[in-house]
Amino acid sequence: MNTIVFIETNKSGSSREAIKAAEKLNFFTVLLTDQKRFLEERSEFPDVHQMIFTDINDYDNLITVIHNLKKTGKNIKGIFSFIDYFVYVAACLSEKFCKSMVSTDAIYHMENKILTRNVLKNLPISLNYLIYKPTESLSSFLKTVEMKFPLVVKSPESAGSKDVLLAKDRDQLISSMQTLLKKRPNEEILLEEYVDGPQYLVEVLVHNKKVHIIAVIEQEITFFERFIVTGYSLLGQLDTKLHYSLLNAIHSVVHAFDIKNGACHLELRRVNGIWKLIEINPRISGGAMNRMIEVGHGINLVQETIQLMLGNKPSLNKKHYKYVYTHYLTVPYRGKLIRVTGKKRSSKYPGVEEVYIKPKKGSILKPPKSMGDRCGYVLAASFSKQEAKRIALEAAKEISFDIEPMNTTA
Structure with a gap:
């Protein structure tokens, strides 16, 4: 039975969509997780054919689990993760058990921000x-x-x-x-x-050393106690000058890391005409990113990343060039969620592609200190950049979180 093993997932977003993509590609899907609540909510994971609760922080344990899977007749074609901390671990296991196509050493350096700076220290793109x-x-x-x-x-x-x-x-x-x-x-x-200026997120796939810019997204950052991205604007058509300046900058980074095959996303700011790298991560960005790219360009990036990692040629032709705006929802104070209203009304706005609400009734919500504290999003599309943003922001006004205030201590 041709099988893909995933190490950890979120309930929604890019990592979960990767599992769904593997199922769509007719693979038997196995999820290794250390989250007990996933077992309790097993019925909410129909795309996961086998869920194994285990210690995913113990590398030797993971080797044992995979050996046991092989003994039960699973023909393991890939071991992947779309979650921070486990991308490199999964790549190492893929190298051990499968025909690995990704640049494992590059992933190792990208997962650590200090190692990243050391790799890029002699380039103009470095801070x-x-x-x-x-x-x-x-x-x-x-x-x-x-x-x-x-x-x-x-x-x-x-x-x-x-x-x-x-x-x-x-x-x-x-x-x-x-x-x-x-x-x-x-x-x-x-x-x-600290450098100021507009910030862009660039989703990249490298196949046989060729760099493919899949999507360019303008980020809107709100400073709470941390830098939190509250708005993403996927650019449908990219100005030619912007495209080539980005491509040159990304080429320099890909060359420095010696990436032959792999996925990554870069966060960049342009300062006095020079691109500066804020961050790089060896995976697609999480949250709504895969959905945004699918709506904007007709590419299921997690699916094509899986194809790449399996040694197949990814299909990266853009089917259309829509502008997509995703507005993330946050709350102003800490409290217990009583109810959420307005989701249906928001969903009915012309141009709204998806409304996602993360917390359930009874959850404790708080102003965001990390991206994971955001409460959901409204995703809208149009052939106009301004119109996509207007629709998302207007539709988001319909949504209200009814919160019972609590003690402000974390």
Whole structure:
């Protein structure tokens, strides 16, 4: 039985759509997870043919689980993950058990923000940065910091903005570093220069060293206590000059990482005509991204990524060029969700393609400190950029979260 094994998923978004894509490609799907609630909600995962509750943080255990699957007659064609922390693990296991096509070493470096900066340090696309080692005295290190404020303070393993802090002055820098050290006392800390300007997310697939720009998305970032993306605008038609300047910048990054085959998304800002890399991740962006690309260009990117990783040629021809805007929903204060109203009304707006509400009744909601704290989204499409955004924002006004306020402590 031709089988694809997935290591972890979210209930919705790109990682879940990858499992659905594998099922559509007629593979038997196996999910390895350490989330007990998924077993309790088993009926909500019809696309997962076999769910195994196991310790996915233990590499030797994963090897044992996969050996056991093979013993039961599963012909394992691929081991994949679309979740942070497990992309590299899955690539290593694929290398061990299957014919792996992805550039594993590149994934390893991309998953760590400090290793990423070291790979790119001699390129114009790189930001100025410093690395704090926990063996150093914090007070001694701070005396050597000559970078101008504001600075961005990051954990090298951070994902979804959870451990990315803005320091506008020395006091905030000390506070930010102490916050990260409290959480991970033995981990290095990355300090980067803060650059201003419009931010773009670029979804890329590399096949036999050829770079394919799948989608370019303008990001709208709202600063709560963290940098949270609250709006994504997928550009239908791309200005030729913008396309080639992005392509040149991305080529330099792909070459530096020596990516032969693989998927990644880059977050970039343009400063004085020069592209600067904010982040790179070795997978498609999560949340609504796969759906946005499908609506905007007719490409199911997770499906084509699976094809690539299986050694097949991905189908990347764009069927159309729509503008897509996704507005993410957040709440202003902490509280218990009583009910959500307006979803049906919002869905009926002409141009709205999807309305997704994440939390269930009784959930505890709070202002976002990570992308995972966002409460849902409204996704709209049009052949006009401004119209797609207008529709999404108007439709989002219909949605209301009725919250019972709670104590403000996290």
